[in-house]
Amino acid sequence: MSRLAEHTTTTAGDALADVDVALLPTGSVEQHGPALPLGTDFMAAQAVAGELADRDDVAVLPTIPVGVSEHHRQFDGTLWTDPTTFENYVSDIVSSIASHGVRKVVIVNGHGGNDGALRRVARRVRRAEVAYAVPWNWWSGIDDVLEDEFGMGITHADEIETSMLLEVAEELVREAALEAAEAGANDVWGEDVHGANIGFDTADFSESGVVGHPTRGSREAGERLLTSSSDELAALVQWLAERDIADLWPQEHR
Secondary structure (H helix, E strand, C coil), rough: EEHHHHHCCCHHHHHHCCCCCCEEEECCCCCCCCCCCHHHHHCCCCHHHHHHCCCEEECCCCCCCCCCCCCCCCCCCCCCHHHHHHHHHHHHHHHHHHCCCCCCEEEEEEEEHHHHHHHHHHHHHHHHCCCCCEEEEEECCHHHHHHHHCCCCCCECCHHHHHHHHHCCHHHHHHHHHHHHHHHCCCCCCCCCEECCCCHHHHCCCCCCCCCCCCCHHHHHHHHHHHHHHHHHHHHHHHCCCCCHHHHHHHHHC
């Protein structure tokens, strides 16, 4: 049905009758160093969800741009919301689309800081038998591609996110600033002392706000990321569409 927000209330009624699964992109507006835009996370999630927008059995919901990002607060431009506020807001949107008959939702997420709240949303709406919502990060299920292209998993404003943004929003990547981003980066997320991670805020361990090697990113790798991620999402949507909603409720309710 394409994107819900582009319909009228009249056309939405007819289109939603054919929809099996709704996609809700979530992300963040937070620092991604001097080279990548603040909206990197939601832009990536939105792009992956958008690859399925032409399917009649899928509804792409409006993106939730701001997420759980207080740990980036020392860097200019970062916005954040409390985890409970975020959880309640996402839960309300999932419940809203469920009220129109679409009770299966994939939350297409682009920001790791949202993970805890999104898992709580999924449990809440399932327990109440309102909807079956699956939190899914766009880099999930493509470990073979990440290993082949980068030899590593995703960190922050790294070569992986740089590649993805070069593919989906190249005009917003400040390529001239990639070297400065990498010069002030940390190699790993956090800072460990005797097994304890004391890197509570990104500013504790990264001067530029970056973790990884953004200069190694490429448009070609980004194209492969987008294709592989959207293929995985399509497979997940198909799996959900084939399930009877009654079989997705908690075990004790069957």
